[in-house]
């Protein structure tokens with residue numbers, strides 16, 4: 092028997108385990124120090140009350156014979172798909188119900204979508220980036236090209252006509268850089284993909300953080316995108332669903348390659364390998380899209396936005412280069428006085444007792460950069476900003 096030896100080609104990811112080890116060792120040696128964890132990639136505020144009430148009600152229904160539900164539609168219940176349609180329609184994007192596939196989060200679908208593409212395709216992935224895009228393609232043995240995201244291009248790489256890519260990953264607002272594309276910039280990617288017959292896999296997990304006009308929240312804001320793009324979205328960061336698990340993927344009917352509908356292929360894949368998201372969770376997700384739910388999730392998002400603004404203002408005052416912070420929960424800064432992200436990590440831990448994430452963990456172009464997040468408490472964020480100010484204005 093033969094194993095998939097592509098798995099042996101994966102880079103071991105020691106990023107978060109090394110961070111934990113270093114922080115634990117420091118905490119043990121300095122029990123008197125208050126360590127501020129600003130590297131958290133998970134939300135910290137609870138679910139909205141409207142979501143909790145909807146899930147409680149749904150759990151009650153499951154305990155009554157007349158309203159009990161067994162297997163649901165693999166693609167999601169129509170009540171949730173219609174709520175998602177409404178969410179897009181409010182932004183002027185019209186979707187059909189069967190173009191929406193409810194999932195247990197963006198991570199699964201971003202990985203699983205590769206089932207419908209042949210191994211022979213070449214993928215284009217930005218560097219630095221969310222490691223899942225690279226690892227899932229290494230597992231499949233696909234050739235990977237990298238689009239360099241650097242200080243020079245504001246961490247927003249644009250199409251390179253010489254890059255021979257079939258599958259293009261775009262994550263905007265980006266994890267880890269926080270950089271977000273404008274609709275005009277995305278239009279260039281759409282034109283590039285259409286010209287090549289390529290498919291864009293657009294990760295919009297952080298769309299809810301986009302506040303500025305002109306920046307895109309969906310690739311479908313761009314004309315012609317339905318003929319070349321699939322969009323992944325998640326309620327994880329939007330509505331605190333990291334532990335509850337719900338997301339959705341949009342595969343437009345107009346997306347056809349070689350005469351074959353990608354929507355049909357994905358439907359076939361999902362009905363074969365996926366049995367849907369729990370009814371209770373889908374009722375909770377539906378509540379996110381109600382007027383009440385939307386208002387409540389905005390309260391949590393406002394806290395994270397304020398945190399991001401506090402950290403950005405601190406870096407502005409210190410004259411430190413960064414991206415993100417404005418339309419993203421991530422702040423991606425150039426390590427002041429350090430070319431090595433890990434050395435900066437150690438310095439910040441020891442001198443300010445502040446923890447972040449070394450940029451080199453997200454790709455070679457992340458070296459010399461550092462990710463802070465806006466998910467900590469308001470108090471911890473204010474204190475971290477104060478400590479940075481004191482340390483770097485010395």
Ligand code: PLP
Pocket residue numbers: 132195196197198199221262265266294296324325326327333337338
């Ligand atoms: N996409 C990006 C860019 C992310 O940063 C994350 C989570 O950190 C995900 C997708 C995964 O989201 P989900 O919780 O919906 O699986």
